[in-house]
Amino acid sequence: MLGRKLVIDYSLYLVTGRELLPPGKDYYESLEESLKDGHVTVVQLREKNIDSGEFLEIAEKSLKICDKYRVPMLINDNLSVALALPERVGLHIGQTDIPVQQARKILGPNRHLGLSVHNVEQAEAAVDLDIVDYVGVGPVYGTKSKAGIEEKDVLGPRGASRILQALEKVPKRLPCVLIGGLNEKTAAGTLFGAVCDSNWPDGIAVISAIVAHPTPSVPAANLAKIVKSFKKAFDSHAKEFGAGEPPFTSYDIEKNTINKIAELLRFHRASQYGPPLIQTLTSHVSSTLSANIALAFSSSPIMSHQEAEAEDLGKVTGAVVLNIGTIGDEARRGMRAVGGAANRGGKPVVLDPVGVGASSFRKGVVEEIMNHTQITLLKGNAAELSAISGLEDIQSRGVDSGSGTLKDPVNLVVSMACKEKCLVLLTGKEDYLSNGQHAVKVSNGHELLGRITGSGCALGVVVAASMAAACNFTKHNKLPTTHLGSFMVHSDTNWLFIGALMGVLSMNIASELAAERSDVKGSGTFIPALIDELAAMTPEKIVERAKFGFV
């Protein structure tokens, strides 16, 4: 049993990185600016390229600044530097540094000791040993701040969540911070994405998001706010419901839903931001239709699956679609890079797990994507969603839209949304959309949609474009958004949910209007009519024809 001297609040854990300072910025000045407003709760000094003498010198000066603002300090890796400092200065070590038992022996029971864990086994070992005070879980995303991180090392929020599950052992819970690629855009989604059945992150550790900023007090304040709202939403929710359920704040999504959809479509059609760029990684079978559908729906398609340009495109995309229809190795690598870039940029990600039940290869691909990317909306037919959720009663025969029937579609979408912390859209004769708290059933649509190839894939693009519009809308109206899971929530309205619903309604109502046209004789003539009707979709048509209800 340790007689700990320090009680550390891990909410915002600043790890230093002098090499990342903006040109001309003084390190001590930057550290002081980061701490002065009281948002950073703990600091770790990380120096990779200097000897222990210089490290100690920097640490002594840094400690004065940390003491001034009453922020606890730890040393990264270097045991001798930590030992040369007062006992209130802790040590953080990694898996390849001095073995943790030896570190504890040398440090004594009272010095704070943190350990990095990268997988479930390491997490279990850390809990069993019961000698560290907290663990750093990462890397959650790829980052340039630590050398040698490879794609295979990246956990994603789902991987982090598995580690957190392993950390939760009665009666002792080991505190944990998430690290790697966390910034103002990724932090909230990642915090919620890492929540598991009975455990949650205590905070985030960042280097570049603060250190590389010319005014570090700004990201420090914003990040602290994000962690605070996560904790507030999560704590009150966990007390009431338990950790596994999504920690939504109370908002009334049902109220005025149709008016909000109309408002959003009006905004999207006239948007001063221009058509959102929808990066679509999709099957070659549906590529052309999807691109034309995107254009018809006031969006700009870009069908690139090149890993090499993912980062550049990630800066300008409005949303991305990851569709595994005809996936090969190149697209698989591309999805990893594009998903990561979208998460880092806070852009909505639609996953279309086409035919996932048809082969273990497809299952593996979907599992991989969901592990490395926090999905915003998972879209699938009954067979696909059943395969992902492990339901046995429906078997996929191929990659077509044959969806079978489900005994309890509402339960499926709600429980999957809770588990995966994303919106879930079940497509079929009727569509079901859930955010884990609400579920809506949409009864619009026409059977001709099922007779053209790629209509489901194109729906994914329309939904992505609609969610991109929702992001622009909240930005434009300066709505106080926050992210819960991968959702962007306004105090009383989840605009991503509204956006997704707008996409489903637009596509389905366009299909009805197309099928009603006298020039449409069958599936061949239906395709151009569908594109035309989608291009001509208006808020008024949606209000007039929408058939949906909360279930």
Ligand SMILES: Cc1ncc(COP(=O)(O)OP(=O)(O)O)c(N)n1
């Ligand atoms: C809070 C926190 N978590 C993880 C790390 C990574 O530590 P480590 O694995 O030892 O890698 P280096 O930092 O030494 O490159 C950390 N530093 N802090």
Ligand SMILES: Cc1ncsc1CCOP(=O)(O)O
């Ligand atoms: C030290 C470390 N360990 C895992 S990721 C990482 C670097 C985190 O830096 P950044 O916050 O800039 O991604």
